[in-house]
Amino acid sequence: MNFWEKLAKIDRRIIYLMLLLVVMIPIIVPFKLHPKPMPPVEHLFNAIDAIPSEKALVISVDYTPDTEPELHPMTYALLRHAFAEHKKVGILCISLLGLGLAQDALSTVSNEFNSVARTHADSIIYGRDYVFWGFQASPLVPILGMGENIANVFPVDYYGNQTDTLAMMKKIKNYNNVGILVSISASDTPFWYIYFAQTSFGVRIGVGSTAVQAADYYPYLNSGQVTGMMSGMKGAAEYEEMVAKKFGISGRRKATEAMSSQTAAHLWIMFTIVLGNIGYFALRRRKK
């Protein structure tokens, strides 16, 4: 086997090993890359920034543990943005496995803010600043039901409180009181929100999706049915960057930290494609 044949037939174990190394090395020896926010992320950030005080940001945590590294930083970044400006936040889950992840994000980010809060007004208080509605079976039930009355869909919250007795819920009744609803998902849940909540009730929809899924939402971004979007870990890193720049929040930015590994992995995959093509063309020329 000559050099060109070897180049066209690299053992898959070598490709796996190299990928492992290019992902691991930037984690051990990190180099910082600061992403520049793209228009879909800027639009989402501006829409959340513009939510008036009488309306809420609703986050639908619709992802599962398998996509946690890519999508969980989005929930963190959205919560930091909302809490930094004392915007009201409502959280629900269409996916059962999202419950634990939403709970983790809420407790981590609210603790971050409360650890530096000086007064009661500065603190992030459950029921006043945010409510965790929890899970409701069958996606259509919460998606359409919240257009009429959120407390009817979630009579009790995740912690067992009567939803309509919570202070925040006195003003947040249905989609009319929602500034924007952001569905973070690795499945088709954002489509349900676009088809039913946006079309039927006109509520603004934001999307947080995995990078491989992002292409599916561009037609809806173009039509204005989706207000803004974070796509993949880079989208999350861009949002983290915007939040950090505006509010100077020093909490851990997992997506930005992962950018060096992701960059190295992308470059490695591109390099293997180039190698494969060089080998392919060299062999084709020899055959001729």
Place this chain on the structure above:
Amino acid sequence: MKIRLPLLLVLITGIFGVLTYVIPHSAIQNADNEFRNSALVIIGAFSLVLGVGSIIRHHIDKVQRKREHWEYSWVLLLSLLITAIIGLFGGIEGNGHLPTHIANFHFDIQTIFLRMDVPLGATMFSILAFFMSSAAYRSFKARSLEATLLLFAAFIVMFGSVPLSAYVSPKIPHFAEWILTVPNTAAKRGMGFGIALGGLATSLKIILGIERGWLGGTK
């Protein structure tokens, strides 16, 4: 009766579902709300019970018949039982009746979820990166004009999806964004129309009882 009753139910509920979108009368809308907020929630809850029952039955059967990899079924059944007991009696974060910590060792349902389920799920998903890199190397070849165009677009989008591209040239991420916003949208919209028309036709066939595959292959 076994066939006619489900067909009749689908016909009535299907037509009712369509009517709620075209008749804004309060009687229809109230009935729709009631059906959605009560019946659908009950059906959803039952499907969860059915799902858990089905997985238990499947794995007990596997253990009893000693089918291939039956040992792993024990792992699943025991994990299901233990997490169910902890979840039901230990509360979400260890605030239930069942003690869920021994000194500093916590095993409440939230800790189990974050420390076991999340890393295991993320590990399984991350394995995809290895397969993708190997598959890209083997099959992404510029064999024709179409394949070359696809390769070029993939390169731009892949490179535009990492922050380094903006350091090389600020135009690269914007070019990647343009590929997704214009050619991608054009193709997706065409496909979307096709899928929507196909879905509409199939839904009508199911509502009218022409398509009966969902009945389990009954003619």
